[in-house]
Amino acid sequence: MTKTDRDTRNYSVLGHEIMTRIETLASHTEQEGEMTRTYMTAAHRGAASQIASWMSEAGMAVREDAVGNVIGRYEGTDPGSAILMTGSHFDTVRDGGKYDGPLGILLPIACVAEWNRQGKRFPFPIEVVAFCEEEGVRFKAPLLGSRAIAGSFDKSVLENVDDQGVTMREAMISAGLDPTQLDAAAMSKGDIAAYLEVHIEQGPVLLEENRGLGVVTAISGSSRFMLELQGVAGHAGTVPMASRNDTVMAGAEIALYIEKRCNESPGLVGTVGQFNVPNGAGNVIPGHAVMSIDIRAGEDSIRRSAVDDIQAEIDSICTRRGIRKSLEKTYEAASVACASWLQQSLEESMERHGCTPRRLPSGAGHDGMIIADIAPMAMLFVRCGNGGISHNPGETMSAEDAALASQVFADFVENFSATEPV
Ligand SMILES: [Zn+2]
Numbered sequence: 001m002t003k004t005d006r007d008t009r010n011y012s013v014l015g016h017e018i019m020t021r022i023e024t025l026a027s028h029t030e031q032e033g034e035m036t037r038t039y040m041t042a043a044h045r046g047a048a049s050q051i052a053s054w055m056s057e058a059g060m061a062v063r064e065d066a067v068g069n070v071i072g073r074y075e076g077t078d079p080g081s082a083i084l085m086t087g088s089h090f091d092t093v094r095d096g097g098k099y100d101g102p103l104g105i106l107l108p109i110a111c112v113a114e115w116n117r118q119g120k121r122f123p124f125p126i127e128v129v130a131f132c133e134e135e136g137v138r139f140k141a142p143l144l145g146s147r148a149i150a151g152s153f154d155k156s157v158l159e160n161v162d163d164q165g166v167t168m169r170e171a172m173i174s175a176g177l178d179p180t181q182l183d184a185a186a187m188s189k190g191d192i193a194a195y196l197e198v199h200i201e202q203g204p205v206l207l208e209e210n211r212g213l214g215v216v217t218a219i220s221g222s223s224r225f226m227l228e229l230q231g232v233a234g235h236a237g238t239v240p241m242a243s244r245n246d247t248v249m250a251g252a253e254i255a256l257y258i259e260k261r262c263n264e265s266p267g268l269v270g271t272v273g274q275f276n277v278p279n280g281a282g283n284v285i286p287g288h289a290v291m292s293i294d295i296r297a298g299e300d301s302i303r304r305s306a307v308d309d310i311q312a313e314i315d316s317i318c319t320r321r322g323i324r325k326s327l328e329k330t331y332e333a334a335s336v337a338c339a340s341w342l343q344q345s346l347e348e349s350m351e352r353h354g355c356t357p358r359r360l361p362s363g364a365g366h367d368g369m370i371i372a373d374i375a376p377m378a379m380l381f382v383r384c385g386n387g388g389i390s391h392n393p394g395e396t397m398s399a400e401d402a403a404l405a406s407q408v409f410a411d412f413v414e415n416f417s418a419t420e421p422v
Contacts, residue, residue: 097395
């Protein structure tokens with residue numbers, strides 16, 4: 001048996017172990033039969049302690065910070081050196097998938113366990129962070145775990161309430177956390193030599209190109225709006241077509257323009273995810289409609305120019321159709337670039353394991369975009385099965401890809417040098 005055969009066999013065992021643990025973690029759910037695990041619920045606390053015990057079995061010192069991040073530290077030979085941080089989140093959307101988040105926690109734990117078995121240490125400490133909250137479901141505030149570590153946690157969200165009227169602060173206290181200690185969770189620039197997050201792609205690109213892995217170039221920026229259209233309600237039978245001020249037809253024309261405009265640039269995407277007709281009825285011309293608009297791109301200039309064009313088109317469609325409108329920007333975030341030296345190292349690791357490098361932007365937000373405020377950041381994407389579907393119970397991936405990703409992750413760590421090449 002050659003060394004490479006032996007390595008592949010080891011990683012194949014690791015790949016299966018990661019998949020089994022993802023299933024075990026999925027049993028911590030709020031709703032039997034679906035994958036729902038939101039911040040500070042019993043299911044969420046159960047998952048946290050399960051992860052903590054796997055970390056400690058793998059030879060890591062485990063701590064929980066004030067926001068509820070579970071952090072495993074695999075000490076280096078030079079404990080004073082900046083850490084190599086990796087991790088992902090263990091909360092989910094409602095009725096979501098099992099792999100979104102947990103892969104990026106359980107994969108590094110499996111690799112650390114392997115190094116620990118071999119008695120292998122690196123000059124730098126490795127910290128695996130199980131971020132407590134990324135999706136923003138229960139308290140309508142996302143990325144709580146990474147914000148606490150990056151020192152950008154907005155404490156006003158502690159007063160946000162869930163559907164039962166429980167504040168975030170109360171939920172944290174009843175779970176045994178101390179929100180007054182949040183500042184102590186923050187790390188500083190220089191503490192983290194680099195951050196690498198392994199995550200499923202949550203899209204179909206790698207699947208369609210028959211590749212197991214991809215290197216993320218940037219986390220796309222996004223612009224989100226709510227558009228309110230005011231026309232004139234009228235009788236569906238009596239008002240001639242030319243005399244109508246129909247808000248749904250105006251909204252539909254706007255939505256089709258967004259689709260056409262976003263088809264013009266690769267990496268640019270536009271979505272109308274909500275389209276409501278308040279008090280609508282089948283026999284009434286809609287006088288009022290409200291729609292959401294979400295525009296994203298890996299490059300900010302591409303996104304901004306699309307937003308400008310869409311705004312101009314909304315003006316012209318509304319003027320032509322006699323519709324009053326108000327367009328409110330609800331969110332804007334610039335894209336966050338992955339560090340080019342880390343992308344380069346990941347590509348070298350991929351090449352050493354028979355993968356042709358493929359770079360792609362991430363259309364979804366991730367904890368990495370927050371950690372990038374205090375550390376160089378990179379992401380390794382892993383192919384999704386089932387058409388690339390995610391945030392859906394149909395989300396899936398293969399044990400072979402888990403094995404390949406752990407091989408590339410381990411290679412990256414084993415060759416990591418904390419200083420950026422000049
Ligand atoms: Zn995720």
